[in-house]
Amino acid sequence: MTPPASLRPSAPRLVVLVTLLAGALLLLLGGRDVAPATAAPVRCETAPLGAATGWTEFVAGDGRRGSESEGAIAYGGSLQAGGMTVGTRLSAAAATPTLVVAGTGGSFNLQRGSAYVGTLTGHINFNGGGSRLATNPLDLPAAFVALRDASARWGALPSTGTASVVDSDATVTPMGGNVLLLTGTNSDLNVFTVTRGQLTGIRATFIDTPAGSTTLINVLGADPVTVNGEIRYRSGNSFIQSSDGTTQRNATTLWNLPAATGMTLSTNAAYGGSILAPRAQVVAQSIGHNLGQVIAQGFSSSYETHQHLFTGCLPTAEAPATPAELLTTKGVDRTTAVPGEVATFALGATNRGGTAAADVVLTDVVPAGLTIGTLPSGCTRDGRTVRCVAGTLVPGDGATFRIPVTVEAPSTPIGGGADRITPYKVQSDWTLDGGASTTVSLACRAGDLLGDGSVRVVDIDPQYGDDRGAIEVRRATATAPGTFDAVLVHHGRGRAQGRLHLACLPAATDGGRGLRTAAPVVTTATLPAGTHELPLACGTDRIAIRPGIDVVRGSARIVGSRATDDGATRRLVVEVGPDGADLTVSAGCLERQTAADRGAVRLGWTTISRTVVVPAGATVDEQLICGEQQKGIVAGWTLAPGVVLAGHEPQIKSRVFTLSSTGTAPRPVELQLLCLDDRTGDPTAIGSGSAQLVNTVNATSTTPQGPGAVLSATATVTRTSGAATRGAVRTATLRSRNVDVVLRCAKGCSGVATVRTAERLRTSGRTYRAKARIGARRFVTRPARTTTVSVRVPTRVRAALRRTRGAQVEVVLRDAQGRRAYRTVGLRKR
Structure with a gap:
């Protein structure tokens, strides 16, 4: 469905504009703006956001909303909302669809236009004279197929500007910490490729591009993304915070996340620019409000979305895409283990190329000496061969599968020595x-x-x-x-x-x-x-x-x-x-x-x-x-x-x-x-129980791969004869400042006790991954005596663990010989 004129932004500039200079000309941070240079023209795509054009919130799945939206909203799933106000800045006719919820919807105050809600649990106040529509006017599943394709295509564009984290004290707008500085000089389109790490733990993102130009910020990869710090635009000799007064800059800034599965907004200020994250659950955790469109798989926010529709210039799909290039990765959460301990291999593939990689499959032949545990969704096994189907990976997209294995006891030596065989x-x-x-x-x-x-x-x-x-x-x-x-x-x-x-x-x-x-x-x-x-x-x-x-x-x-x-x-x-x-x-x-x-x-x-x-x-x-x-x-x-x-x-x-x-x-x-x-095998090595168990994963795709493709990766678990600390961990208790770990070794033991997160933990705007180290302390125990080791952990981690029902931690004991023993224990709370 093409939105009516009252909902569409002003047409993108179709006039031929200038392209970038070869190489990025950095602006002087403390000086005047540099006039853009002229170059060969590029063409802007008409209504680049397709069916999402004109919709302030355009969501493929479910949402949870508080506060209001100044524009039109559409959800392909259900929307939890209690008395949400919609359309305060619209000038749509009464019959125009401005509120669409394909599933179950709550209650709304609709200021302009009409509504389609599949199952209404509350009521709708039609303050602009509209009514409930009998049929859904949108095909959101089809719309998101096109949006994901467009997002991948724009994500494959080469960077034309620079993106670097700098100390804000070195800029004209000190903020008491680091900022992400995006610098581009083209009057038409400036493209930036930004990593997840560059967006986390910063005071602000400074966007230094010519007024009137489009800013495309590509954040690649499938892992969830957290954005910290304010959004600020260059204005004269300083950077000013995004607001309703920076309308033109908001409307020409697009945050593009082609493959991310999650996006958390934790800027503590208004979020400037539209978001195109067609596979992500977008959560407005701590912001002022959104100053742009939100196009996502899911959306949760208790903040307003303001009517700053995207009007920027994005290139047409004329240039041929670069080939697909898979990067295969293999990791393991522990590199040494004794028989009976569980290690987890992480098999991964990411498409670093510019073309989608179809029918991607990861094949892992688990070596003898490891027993395969419960496989994740998408993986099957035939004997010792594990096959994980990643499907089609668009540029920037990736998939990871975690395969648990238990280390087996060593085999009995048969005799003989390491003979040579010469085929x-x-x-x-x-x-x-x-x-x-x-x-x-x-x-x-x-x-x-x-x-x-x-x-x-x-x-x-x-x-x-x-x-x-x-x-x-x-x-x-x-x-x-x-x-x-x-x-x-x-x-x-x-x-x-x-x-x-x-x-x-x-x-x-x-x-x-x-x-x-x-x-x-x-x-x-x-x-x-x-x-x-x-x-x-x-x-x-x-x-x-x-x-x-x-x-x-x-x-x-x-x-x-x-x-x-x-x-x-x-x-x-x-x-x-x-x-x-x-x-x-x-x-x-x-x-x-x-x-x-x-x-x-x-x-x-x-x-x-x-x-x-x-x-x-x-x-x-x-x-x-x-x-x-x-x-x-x-x-x-x-x-x-x-x-x-x-x-x-x-x-x-x-x-x-x-x-x-x-x-x-x-x-x-x-x-x-x-x-x-x-x-041939060395029975002395077999009998001692020490062995290197090498595990290799291979990736395949029916799409031809570019020269930079990496289609195999290896990780190794070294089986050891065991540590004196094996079985020593008895309990772990969360105190006001510490995690107290109770140990008991039959013959006494000493070493270092490390406490790690057992699963991913979110707290105070920071995410701790599973197996993240949160504290450590040396210990010595006497034979057959119980010893308590108090491990200091950060305050925000303690608070998050206390809020988590059934919280667990992993305790790693490394003895004096460097051997390790692991145990995951339920956390008692005092």
């Missing part, structure tokens, strides 16, 4: 003319084992086009533990050339301990046309290796080959041709424990994966690289339609995949590599 590769060339077929064979050294084999198409006569899919691999399978056969048919023209590659394992470690295999897994099937999954399960404590296929009748190809998280099962996905197929698939089974004649030792391994995008009509080589002291022995992949795997080459720490696309659009392919440790 290697062998290869041979093949040539095949169009319309012909051939059989090629290759073997590892006598007695050695085959990890996997691959037929790689290197080149096809360019005279007939580079159609690598013309080479049909009818057979690619092991014929013995160390040999591999392939049957190839060339359905195209010209001559094709390629190589047969094998990744091989030695028959024994350098310490003479033999690698062992169990009977291979073989499945024979008659399959109709379509795609079919065929699992090959080797059983407990084994690794599925050398996957193979033999097509006896019809046509089929492997389009997916992935190891499960325990490595014991290889899941093959086979695409069968239109006439069906008779085929056999198989896998060898490598024992995780070597032969026992010299003392058995265990093999270590992990899997790595990465999603790549194959450009339309292109042939590319992509690589996966194993970690330090690891070698790649079995490749895996999941192909998208229109993509052909033209083979893979072991190198041997890494694996190179050749991918060819026949489609008309870029296609994603997920690659996987099973990496074997090149040394």
Whole structure:
């Protein structure tokens, strides 16, 4: 719905104006204004706020309101309000919608226009002669789809001005502390990128831009944002506080938060400028009133919203956006733990690019030694693999998932030592003319084992086009533990050339301990046309290796080959041709424990994966690289339609995949590599209970990523044998100044006791994150004697804990050896 003229702000300036100078010209803080320079023109977007144009409060969901709004308001959910006055500055006709609540509404005094309220629990006084409307005149869900897209687009604009926190005593308007200074010189549009930290704990935000220009303040990231301090605008030789007297500056200032989930206004003064936070719950905690529009997911305020509608100049969507760039992060709330303690991994992905990243998924293979706890919403598990779906991340948007794990007790040593295993590769060339077929064979050294084999198409006569899919691999399978056969048919023209590659394992470690295999897994099937999954399960404590296929009748190809998280099962996905197929698939089974004649030792391994995008009509080589002291022995992949795997080459720490696309659009392919440790386990280290448990998360997206994308991250928990302080914490009591922690150690102990918040805590305009340190003190206990340690904590934290029902704190004890013990306890209050 387009608002009537009486509700719309004055039209944006469509006249061609000047753009920015190359580089930001800083204004002298104590001098006169600098005249803006002229440059190439830009175009302003007409009614950039779309359906929100003309509405002082435009909210997708619920609200809680006190006081009044001078303009029109619209809520897509329910609005708790008791006698709220609406529309005191409007000049709308009686029939014009000026109050819209799609859900349940309270009571209102409507000064101008008419109202739609889905369920009215109170009453409406129509002081301007209006009435209740029978139908909702707004489609707020559709409006917010467009607003979120526009917010993301403006959030991706490059900064054109400077944003820095400075001591206000150095400016022309001292305020007794730091201020955020935004400096821009363009007469049309000045864009600033501001961090959450720059907005917190300051006295004011100083906006130093030419009068008449638009100020766009982008606050990126998904975490909640708190804004402290007044909003002040440059006026002559000083900065003046935003008020109803700064109407033009309020109307041309826009605070844009594309991805933030929360925004708290704690400025203790009028808030200047409109807010576009289409995903955030906006809370006016401590302000004078809002001097601009509030466009948000939710809105809670006991303060007035004044009629300062946005009239600024925002650019049209003409310039191409920069590509999506995911930044993957991984953290853990404790880096050392003893068996039985819980650690929490935080998996995160943020889109730092200028294009939305679609179908973002975080995959985390939790290492052995950790038991996975209750997963958050959006996450599922398959064995030890956790998969968290973030969905589409617009520029600046992010998602975080917290995965709790319990540290397990160490395994029992089996014996032996850290032997070396030396995998290697062998290869041979093949040539095949169009319309012909051939059989090629290759073997590892006598007695050695085959990890996997691959037929790689290197080149096809360019005279007939580079159609690598013309080479049909009818057979690619092991014929013995160390040999591999392939049957190839060339359905195209010209001559094709390629190589047969094998990744091989030695028959024994350098310490003479033999690698062992169990009977291979073989499945024979008659399959109709379509795609079919065929699992090959080797059983407990084994690794599925050398996957193979033999097509006896019809046509089929492997389009997916992935190891499960325990490595014991290889899941093959086979695409069968239109006439069906008779085929056999198989896998060898490598024992995780070597032969026992010299003392058995265990093999270590992990899997790595990465999603790549194959450009339309292109042939590319992509690589996966194993970690330090690891070698790649079995490749895996999941192909998208229109993509052909033209083979893979072991190198041997890494694996190179050749991918060819026949489609008309870029296609994603997920690659996987099973990496074997090149040394066997050290039983002394296993038996002692000390181990580094390394956890890696990988991010995937169906959207091509820019060159700055980071698609994996790692965090490590070190399992220790335990601290003398384990189990020492008995109780914690909140006193007038301290938290008293009661300790008791059977053999006596000493160290440092640290008290941390157990969950996020908000108090006096400050937010303490979970696990935030709030106090610490040294302690010494005598054997089997109870000791009270009084830990001093800040006054505002004590007040918040006292107000919180069921408050908890986490007590961390670090003993003299640096070992830590953790316990979360309910807080007693005295």
